[in-house]
Amino acid sequence: MNNENNQNGSNQNKDSNNKTNKNGMIAIIIATLFVFIFVCWIREQVERTTKQEITYDAFLDMLNENKVESVEFSGNKIMIKPKVSETEKPLYVITYYTGYINDDSLVEKLNKADVKYQSVVEDSGSGILEFFMWNVFPFALIFGSMWFLFRPMFKGGGMMGVGKSNAKVYVEKETGVTFRDVAGQEEAKDSLTEVVDFLHNPGKYAKIGAKLPKGALLVGPPGTGKTLLAKALAGEAKVPFFSLSGSDFVELYVGVGASRVRDLFKQAQQKAPCIIFIDEVDAIGKSRDGHHGGNDEREQTLNQLLSEMDGFDTSKGLVVLAATNRPEVLDKALLRPGRFDRRVIVDKPDLKGRVDILKVHAKDVMMDDSVDLEEIALATSGAVGSDLANMINEAAIMAVKDNRKFVRQSDLFEAVEVVIAGKEKKDRILGKDEKKIVAYHEVGHALVTALQKGSEPVQKITIVPRTMGALGYVMQVPEEEKYLMSKDEMLIRITTSLGGRAAEKIIFDSITTGASNDIEQATKIARAMVTQYGMSDAFGMIGLESVENRYLDGRAVMNCSDETATAVDQEVMKILKECYNKAEKLLEGNKDVLDKIAEYLIREETITGKEFMRIYREIKGIPEEEKENTVDESEKKISQEETKVDDADAK
Ligand code: ADP
Ligand code: ZN
Numbered sequence: 001m002n003n004e005n006n007q008n009g010s011n012q013n014k015d016s017n018n019k020t021n022k023n024g025m026i027a028i029i030i031a032t033l034f035v036f037i038f039v040c041w042i043r044e045q046v047e048r049t050t051k052q053e054i055t056y057d058a059f060l061d062m063l064n065e066n067k068v069e070s071v072e073f074s075g076n077k078i079m080i081k082p083k084v085s086e087t088e089k090p091l092y093v094i095t096y097y098t099g100y101i102n103d104d105s106l107v108e109k110l111n112k113a114d115v116k117y118q119s120v121v122e123d124s125g126s127g128i129l130e131f132f133m134w135n136v137f138p139f140a141l142i143f144g145s146m147w148f149l150f151r152p153m154f155k156g157g158g159m160m161g162v163g164k165s166n167a168k169v170y171v172e173k174e175t176g177v178t179f180r181d182v183a184g185q186e187e188a189k190d191s192l193t194e195v196v197d198f199l200h201n202p203g204k205y206a207k208i209g210a211k212l213p214k215g216a217l218l219v220g221p222p223g224t225g226k227t228l229l230a231k232a233l234a235g236e237a238k239v240p241f242f243s244l245s246g247s248d249f250v251e252l253y254v255g256v257g258a259s260r261v262r263d264l265f266k267q268a269q270q271k272a273p274c275i276i277f278i279d280e281v282d283a284i285g286k287s288r289d290g291h292h293g294g295n296d297e298r299e300q301t302l303n304q305l306l307s308e309m310d311g312f313d314t315s316k317g318l319v320v321l322a323a324t325n326r327p328e329v330l331d332k333a334l335l336r337p338g339r340f341d342r343r344v345i346v347d348k349p350d351l352k353g354r355v356d357i358l359k360v361h362a363k364d365v366m367m368d369d370s371v372d373l374e375e376i377a378l379a380t381s382g383a384v385g386s387d388l389a390n391m392i393n394e395a396a397i398m399a400v401k402d403n404r405k406f407v408r409q410s411d412l413f414e415a416v417e418v419v420i421a422g423k424e425k426k427d428r429i430l431g432k433d434e435k436k437i438v439a440y441h442e443v444g445h446a447l448v449t450a451l452q453k454g455s456e457p458v459q460k461i462t463i464v465p466r467t468m469g470a471l472g473y474v475m476q477v478p479e480e481e482k483y484l485m486s487k488d489e490m491l492i493r494i495t496t497s498l499g500g501r502a503a504e505k506i507i508f509d510s511i512t513t514g515a516s517n518d519i520e521q522a523t524k525i526a527r528a529m530v531t532q533y534g535m536s537d538a539f540g541m542i543g544l545e546s547v548e549n550r551y552l553d554g555r556a557v558m559n560c561s562d563e564t565a566t567a568v569d570q571e572v573m574k575i576l577k578e579c580y581n582k583a584e585k586l587l588e589g590n591k592d593v594l595d596k597i598a599e600y601l602i603r604e605e606t607i608t609g610k611e612f613m614r615i616y617r618e619i620k621g622i623p624e625e626e627k628e629n630t631v632d633e634s635e636k637k638i639s640q641e642e643t644k645v646d647d648a649d650a651k
Helices: 003-050 056-064 106-113 124-155 186-200 202-208 226-237 256-271 296-311 351-362 373-378 385-401 409-421 432-451 487-508 513-531 562-588 591-604 609-620 624-636
Strands: 051-053 068-074 077-082 095-098 116-119 170-172 215-219 241-245 274-279 318-324 342-345 458-462 470-476 545-547 556-558 606-608 646-649
Touching: 003 051, 003 124, 056 068, 056 077, 056 095, 056 106, 186 202, 186 215, 186 226, 186 318, 186 342, 215 226, 226 241, 226 274, 226 318, 241 256, 256 274, 256 296, 351 373, 351 385, 373 409, 385 409, 409 470, 432 458, 432 470, 432 487, 432 513, 432 562, 432 591, 432 609, 458 609, 487 513, 487 562, 487 591, 513 545, 513 556, 513 562, 562 591, 591 606, 591 609, 606 609
Parallel strands: 051 095, 068 116, 215 318, 215 342, 241 274, 274 318
Antiparallel strands: 068 077, 077 095, 170 241, 458 470, 458 606, 470 646, 545 556
């Protein structure tokens, strides 16, 4: 959000704020007044105890008794400072004063008593200044600092800012984003176009008696462009865009969330037609029957949201959009007709979608002829819009660092790796032995891949450590985007994953922690085969797991008895064991290639898929013709399924 929006936001809130501001002002004024009176009283007390009026003859007596230290003639008083005896030294010195009397001999008497005397000149000019200095200024200071300290509390409304969404509501008069900026979400855009028309002309629909949706739920993984889509909708319809995140509603104080919701809707209704966008709606809309224990605050907020959604008048043209990546946890009441009854899926983009997204973001970036965005799209299966936007930007930054005016394809590929695996970690130098282990591990993966029919060609092998923990990895490439996977392909994947560990075992006869990530991956696939895809002989087609959080980590939850779970584990183990054995056998039969390529990799640190295949064929004596075909292929179709990184993790 930029500044402008914030400003709009705060303008918006001024009206509703005035009243609370006034209350705050009054409270501060009263407080300052109290301090003022108190200080005056103290002063009075001090004066009273330190200054005493005496009669003129008492003054003369004092003079005679030589008890006067000095005398000051001021305005209408004679101030008398008594002598203090060295031995007594009281806590404070009392000054006496007395009025003037027509006494011509006073000066003479003073001289005689050897008393210092002087007349104080009343400076009428600085009187006002002095008055300000000592009476007004300190209180102004107190007032000012109190105002400064407490204002935020009043500003928020109520006490301590409770109850207003002011600070966090963002309003954009014009988002400036249109559907053209959202690439690869055609279905989502389609289902929102009628909403645009509705916002343009709500009356048309109201007249006929048509009811339009009050709310739509945008569902999809993070970074797929849900916020962008909502903004684009507002941009297309040219209406203001109110946005707030679900987590903003959930506060420490009970009742804050609810009044924020109320406030948001109130503000929006004044500006209708407009769009309200609630990000992370699951933060408020979590199911109330909750096994997570009660949460009064959230419940109140949710109830308020429900009643606001029921209450507002659609004919004005107000549409509420909400985004979530956990639709399954939402309270059913939110999804009832008249609330968020429409669901717009904003899923991860497919190949074409990725190409389009890359194009949108490459629009303003200078690129040379070597750039082929399709190739990059193929290499980034599983990446979402924000990843792709990020990659283009990384590539541009790399070109700048390299003092070039144009981005090259190699920049883009490097950027893909940076986004997936992190930056090269130049300062982590592997020891000689470790480097050797990592090299064999990675070549193990690559070779097992190459030795299996139907696996994805290798694009690159590297043992340059990356910031995200990988000590090395193999980038792999499907020849085309796939939506289905066969059992064989899954087994090939598992075998490939276990190839790293197999190579370590064969060459060094010892194993390292580097395979932990591989094992995790392999286990995940094997388990899914058994429990979700009906691919095991032992169980056949039975669903033993269901996937929760489909749009987040896709974690599966077992729903079977404990005995079955044990049997599942056994079956998974069996699959893994078979695959591992296969990997080991493949590598044992090709130890010569393994050694050669590992040696090369230790020297060069990075090998392209082409080089890898050349060495492989050289040793195997594979004829020229076939070679050309394959090289061509692996050159052209570069991709990396599921952006997976086979690594030797440094955990
Ligand atoms: P979400 O709300 O789904 O988490 P965002 O809308 O915040 O994702 O997306 C973050 C950024 O990623 C956007 O600002 C945009 O630059 C980019 N992006 C995401 N999806 C797309 C898309 N489909 N087309 C173009 N850019 C996208
Ligand atoms: Zn590995």
